[in-house]
Amino acid sequence: MIDQLYRKAVLTVAGQKTIENIVRARGWGVAQRFVAGESIQTALNAVKELEKDGVLANLDLLGEFIDSPEKCTAFADNVLNLMDAAHAQGIRPYVSVKLSSVGQGKTVEGGDLGLTNARRIVGRAKQYGGFVCLDMEDHPRVDITLAQLRTLIGEFGREHVGSVLQSYLYRSEADRAALDDLHPNLRIVKGAYLEPETVAMPVKADVDAGYRKLVYAHMKAGNYVNVATHDESIIRDVQHFVLANGISKDTFEFQMLYGIRRDLQKNLAAQGYRVRAYIPYGRDWYPYFSRRIAERPANVMFVLRGMVKG
Numbered sequence: 092m093i094d095q096l097y098r099k100a101v102l103t104v105a106g107q108k109t110i111e112n113i114v115r116a117r118g119w120g121v122a123q124r125f126v127a128g129e130s131i132q133t134a135l136n137a138v139k140e141l142e143k144d145g146v147l148a149n150l151d152l153l154g155e156f157i158d159s160p161e162k163c164t165a166f167a168d169n170v171l172n173l174m175d176a177a178h179a180q181g182i183r184p185y186v187s188v189k190l191s192s193v194g195q196g197k198t199v200e201g202g203d204l205g206l207t208n209a210r211r212i213v214g215r216a217k218q219y220g221g222f223v224c225l226d227m228e229d230h231p232r233v234d235i236t237l238a239q240l241r242t243l244i245g246e247f248g249r250e251h252v253g254s255v256l257q258s259y260l261y262r263s264e265a266d267r268a269a270l271d272d273l274h275p276n277l278r279i280v281k282g283a284y285l286e287p288e289t290v291a292m293p294v295k296a297d298v299d300a301g302y303r304k305l306v307y308a309h310m311k312a313g314n315y316v317n318v319a320t321h322d323e324s325i326i327r328d329v330q331h332f333v334l335a336n337g338i339s340k341d342t343f344e345f346q347m348l349y350g351i352r353r354d355l356q357k358n359l360a361a362q363g364y365r366v367r368a369y370i371p372y373g374r375d376w377y378p379y380f381s382r383r384i385a386e387r388p389a390n391v392m393f394v395l396r397g398m399v400k401g
């Protein structure tokens with residue numbers, strides 16, 4: 092409960108334009124803990140750094156809720172540029188995309204622009220043997236995102252596209268079961284948005300219990316699972332679960348965010364687990380950065396100290 096109140100307070104304050112302007116002007120120094128620079132090359136350099144620790148990468152060009160169709164298509168072009176650059180430097184492109192940033196919900200020439208652009212992105216990933224994860228955003232987008240996932244898996248195959256379920260949503264258990272015929276590659280997360288209690292569990296213990304349930308159910312159904320959390324007690328339980336159920340290390344991976352628990356990422360990779368870090372980059376870092384701050388009270392102090400130092 093306190094966690095939800097804290098998240099709500101931080102995201103509400105962060106959403107105010109004056110606060111955003113101050114943090115955008117003075118906060119880049121601290122944002123760099125969570126964001127790997129503003130250019131494609133800084134992101135690819137971060138991939139190469141992580142490789143040294145045996146950690147794989149998931150690249151994310153930041154940008155969400157983009158307004159005009161032209162900007163959405165330009166954003167999709169930038170994701171294609173990212174994949175081209177990664178491929179040219181010998182990196183198999185694994186990217187995450189928020190469908191709101193490429194036009195989901197905007198109808199153009201009778202079709203959904205988000206789906207049209209997602210087709211271009213997943214098609215390019217397939218060409219390079221890569222993978223695209225459709226990030227999950229706030230709850231009004233869940234139905235359309237899962238429907239578009241179904242379409243894209245049908246057209247390109249589950250080896251090249253997957254998505255995310257959030258354990259704080261009451262609906263996620265049913266959503267997971269309804270996707271089982273596709274055997275999709277799913278990332279399981281707790282959920283990062285400010286959601287009403289009518290759709291999302293307000294008590295952290297319930298979100299954590301729901302998280303374990305989703306991971307175990309998806310593994311038991313024989314699917315590839317991305318266990319995306321920094322929660323060590325969940326990670327330990329998943330390690331026991333896979334041992335007890337004879338689940339191979341090739342059928343799941345741990346995922347964490349760039350700049351968070353690097354020690355744990357390295358340690359799990361050294362134990363032979365597949366580990367992938369989510370590497371966000373780009374100029375539109377503010378909303379992503381706000382959600383990271385809202386996850387942990389200590390992060391607010393980190394930001395304030397960093398901004399005072401300048």
Ligand SMILES: Cc1cc2nc3c(=O)[nH]c(=O)nc-3n(C[C@H](O)[C@H](O)[C@H](O)COP(=O)(O)OP(=O)(O)OC[C@H]3O[C@@H](n4cnc5c(N)ncnc54)[C@H](O)[C@@H]3O)c2cc1C
Nearest residue numbers: 226227280281282283319320321322346347348369383386
């Ligand atoms: C790879 C990846 C992809 C994600 N994709 C999505 C998505 O598509 N949609 C979505 O809604 N959410 C997404 N998230 C965010 C997720 O929903 C959570 O908000 C976030 O992961 C924090 O929850 P947790 O599972 O780490 O557990 P928590 O219980 O929140 O945290 C466990 C521990 O992790 C550490 N920790 C957690 N967050 C931070 C932080 N910000 N700074 C420092 N330490 C921290 C702390 O030690 C904390 O005690 C993603 C997360 C990851 C790791």
